[in-house]
Amino acid sequence: MKDFDMELTQKFAMQYAKANKKEKSNLLDEYCNLAYVKRNTAAQRIRRVRRAVYPGVLKTNRYQKKRGPKRIFTNRHKFILKLCWKQGRDICAERLYPQLRVYIKQLQKHTDNLDFYNKEEIDKVKNISLISCKRIIADFPKEKRSKSKKAEGIYSLVPVEADFSRQTKRPGNLEIDYVEHNGGSARGSFAISGNYVDIATGWISRAASLNKSLSSVEYIHSKALSKIYHIPRKFHPDNARTILKHLYAENDDMAVNPMKFSISRSRPYEKNDNPHVEQKNDDKIRKLVGYYRFDKKEQVNLLNEVYDIADLIDNFFSASAKLKFKVKRADGKTIKRIHSKPKTPYRRLMLNRHLDKETKGQLRTMYNGLNLVELNTKLDKKLKDLVHSLDDKQYDLTG
Template identity: 30%
Template sequence: MPLSLPERRAVIRELAAQYRQATKGQRARLIEQLQTLCGYNRSYAARALRAAAITESATPHAVRPGRGRKPVYGAAAKAALTTCWAILNFPTGKRLQPFLPELVERLEAHGERHLEPTVRDQLVQMSAASIDRFLAAERRRLEVKGRSGTKPGPLLKQQIPVRTWAEWDDATHPGFLEIDLVSHDGGAARGEFAWTLDLVDILTGWTETVALPNKARKWVIEALDTQLSRFPFPIRGIDSDNGSEFINHHLLTWCDSHPIMFTRARAYHKNDGCYVEQKNWSVVRRFVGYLRYEGAEQVQWLNDLYATLRLYTHFFQPLQKTVAKERRGARTYRRYDQAQTPYQRVLALPDTLVSPAQKAVLTAQYTSLNPAAIRRDLLRLQNRLWDPMPLETPHEVPL
């Protein structure tokens, strides 16, 4: 008659006590004995005795070691990864992984971080999947939905051609921008409050932002005059939504006089401005939030933050661009290129599009920048925006 489960467990515990102290030959005989008593095959009998022997010899709080290969990455490499991730404002693994070697080099050059050679090697060799796995417990984000502050400008629509989201696929030259305004009404769209003008280059992702006291057309045109000169290439065209702050004679005349091609999105098709809508979140909302900002002082605070944010976005925020789309049935599959910062994308352009002198200026500026110090400056400027009483010292980035 076969033994019951409690009886088999009792036999294993009894033989395991002998198995721990036995020689190789004695262990073979104990395995054969367990086979005979319980009807196990040899492999399972040996594994059962080994597991029981470990359990019997372990302390009450010890954990049985798991099976499988040993960990490849140590605690120091994971801690360094968390630091780099925080400095770059928590990007995904596919955006972080290609930029890690360069980021580590920048941090070491500015004395922010000194890694042992083995730790550095582990860090730069991590795959994007491993990065996402190690950082999964740290990702806790609160998603907040915004509202649209665009009011239609019906005049001049027939004079301004429409450009849809699909037509940007052929943009092979830098200098074609999507522009939009982001409201800072704090949930109450009454009275006068600040707006942010967001300008995004389609090809490189180069983004400029400026805060305005309100969305009057005079502030929009004044901001365009100052911001377009900050792009490292000539501006060839701008594309806006159908708001009255853009669709007016003043802006149309301004574009004709420069000359700059002026196009607009289709009404009620937000995806026609998909590039700038993406930056409205990743550049504006993530750093200044959804609070209400009003008055000259707070507009200046926003512009102080944007002056630092532009360095952070251009030189230390890798982004990916879609290189191919394939539709299979009801699903669309996209392939993306390797993540690069806007600065890296500008350097990769031919000299006929961006001059070598301009590239040299950008390279010199990049070499002088400390990403950890920029991150601390951003935290300090955010504290000034968000706290009733500004903090004297910024929150520390974990290093």
């Protein structure tokens, strides 16, 4: 661009900035006639000058005043309001506004936070309007509160372990769960069954009691452990408070628990964290005693007698296969599951190198003294007695 064109562009750019729409069109026509350029070129040159592409051509004020009304409340006023807002425990403006003078009076009386502000600034905050109060408070940083509830009480003391079911090498890692026998109604008292399953061997121990109180859970726990002959190393129940409290108290008592077993729990609402015991709940409890309601002491005693016999059959004579690995396709879909040779829990304990010889000898003596035919006969009789103890509404004996 020549010097003449530069001076001409500067002159027209200053006029262009102050002109209205019609005057701008006339200025562009006049510039095109003088500079011998097209209209688009003229508009582009003026636009470059106005955008300060050539800083020396057009001087502009970089620090222009902001448009709009003048600010009434400065940062000092906002800080006074924030102190009052904090005294109100981060309440909304509608609740803060009626008590604003009270909060300022309390701050002046009991703290020195307002000593750095003059009387005019404090009075201006006292006389603030509700709309201004809402607008200023909206910019204050709010405390972020987690949507999920934090672990409280016993839940904060017992750690969560999602992959507990992978501990399949050494016996003594027990999954625990409870099954309710309420017949579809949670009203009143009813029986519950505790199900203890060893992950490594599949050894199962069941016991029943009335109600879900701490004393009932303690009874189930002691009775179930009396039928487990190897040393428990770790317990893994779900999030039931009663069993967690009992296990934690027992673990904390050195006289009761000199071995100091460990405790963990599954994630809330995640049944896959306890897959072995969840499968046994259906196979070893529901299919055995059904979905009836048991709410009498006589029925609880019959349940325990049934479990005592069924535990011997399942642990010493009932073989089961364990999953070794899965064959998957490239997209991750399982196409085949490879299982180990079926063995009884008793056989797995006898073959396990971590079990001491004394315990193996005790189990061998028990096995040699068992009669499978006699056990099945007793079990059928106890199950028949359990069914006959039901109310006519639950079970029609003539049907």
